[in-house]
Amino acid sequence: MDNYTLTEFGEPLVMRCEPELAPRGTEVLIEVSCCGVCQTDVSIRKGYYDLGGGKKYAMRDRGMTPPMILGHEISGRLVALGPDAAISEDQIGRTFVIYPWIGCGECVMCQGAEENLCLAPRFLGLQRPGGHAERILIPHARYLVDIGHLDPALAATYACSGLTSLGALNKLAPQAKTLPLLLIGGGGLGQSALNIARALGYTHVTVADVDRTKREIAVASGATHTLDPLSCRDEDFVGQFASVIDFVGNPATYEFGLKALRRGGRYVIVGLAGGEVSQALPPVSLRPISIIGSLTGSLEELRTLIELARNGKLKPTMIERLPREDANHALDRVRDGDVAGRLVLVSKSRDAYDR
Ligand SMILES: [Zn+2]
Ligand SMILES: [Zn+2]
Structure with missing residues (x-):
């Protein structure tokens, strides 16, 4: 064999x-x-x-x-x-x-x-x-x-x-389907999550990726909006999302994802690109947000x-x-x-x- x-x-x-x-x-x-x-x-x-x-x-x-x-x-x-x-x-x-x-x-x-x-x-x-x-x-x-x-x-x-996409979506709040969801990373995982989210009835799904082709694919697959994290304005994303799923998982996407959350939001980290961050603790409870890991x-x-x-x-x-x-x-x-x-x-x- x-x-x-x-x-x-x-x-x-x-x-x-x-x-x-x-x-x-x-x-x-x-x-x-x-x-x-x-x-x-x-x-x-x-x-x-x-x-x-x-x-x-x-x-x-x-x-x-x-x-x-x-x-x-x-x-x-x-x-x-x-x-x-x-x-x-x-x-x-x-x-x-x-x-x-x-x-x-x-x-x-x-x-x-x-x-x-x-x-x-x-x-x-x-x-x-x-x-x-x-x-x-x-x-x-x-x-x-x-x-x-x-x-x-x-x-x-x-x-x-x-x-992995379904596992991450299942960690969002029960009411998340009708609230804005941000997927960070429009590669294989992000596309898969977009398709599954649409099938499950999520109504507002935005995909963020630095690659224009991946953003175009996301639009063709039914994303409500797309974002280029390198050029979008603060008013396009800061505090706009009830849920964020990060399929990249590096310090830059972590910072972007946490900024994108509205009060009470959930940030689910899936990607293993790697790195480390330093996190101020009071905002986690003051905003208050959830930071959740998800594995398969x-x-x-x-x-x-x-x-x-x-x-x-x-x-x-x-x-x-x-x-x-x-x-x-x-x-x-x-x-x-x-x-x-x-x-x-x-x-x-x-x-x-x-x-
Ligand atoms: Zn066991
Ligand atoms: Zn795998």
Whole structure:
């Protein structure tokens, strides 16, 4: 079985051939059709997150050690079942998106159905082998979500970028749908959040991005307004928004996002571009605002998202397909911000490439 392996942090992925996989116990075997490329993959290949001030958060401290197979936005065909697999044999041959944020099943977060916040995670493409491979073992069939007629390349992106967007939107106030929402960053995540917000009934969605093309895409996707953070006037954004979701997450976007909040607003930070800020404390309670972190989403949220997409309520995010063999090139392009929507690596042997 061929895969693309990270053999050392900071190095390119290497094509390797390994023995065939056979599912045991409750495991199921998936033949990978598509695997989306994410900023997190770029950070893992590099080996750390930038904490600012020359400080780093090493991937080794998150339980990641090469050699490892990256890729956590996975869709594929069910091809074999372990003897105790909790899925019937007539499902073999169907295409599923895989929930990658697999927990230990025992810690307090897993018990609360928030496996994505597990204290001892087994996330696909992070602590367990991911989707840059021909086939992948999944520990339990409950992590498979049937995509029906959906494009497997698009469905793959729901496992991280879509789910992360929905997870962030679900952290906004219950009344947020009819109040102004600002999305910072109009790349793959921002577009996905815009589409999901529209599908959920958000009426006033503004997208801020320094890139004119991304602002134009946002308008075409139904954004109410767009902002260029480098040239907009204070009266265009200061105190104008009940909710802000920051898909970039650096000191400049943090400052912009907090200024944009009105009294009582919520600022949700998702992006991991990195850096550090110094925060005056009295305004947090005087305004009073909420600063909330958000990390991917739950299995239940992925099921909700796939149902929304299968019911035709969700506008598709822009997808660009590349063959799996181009994994390093794809990671370079995501690192450089050279992607209009979402990059997806596809297996040449699958029909996914031609759709
Ligand atoms: Zn991701
Ligand atoms: Zn756990």
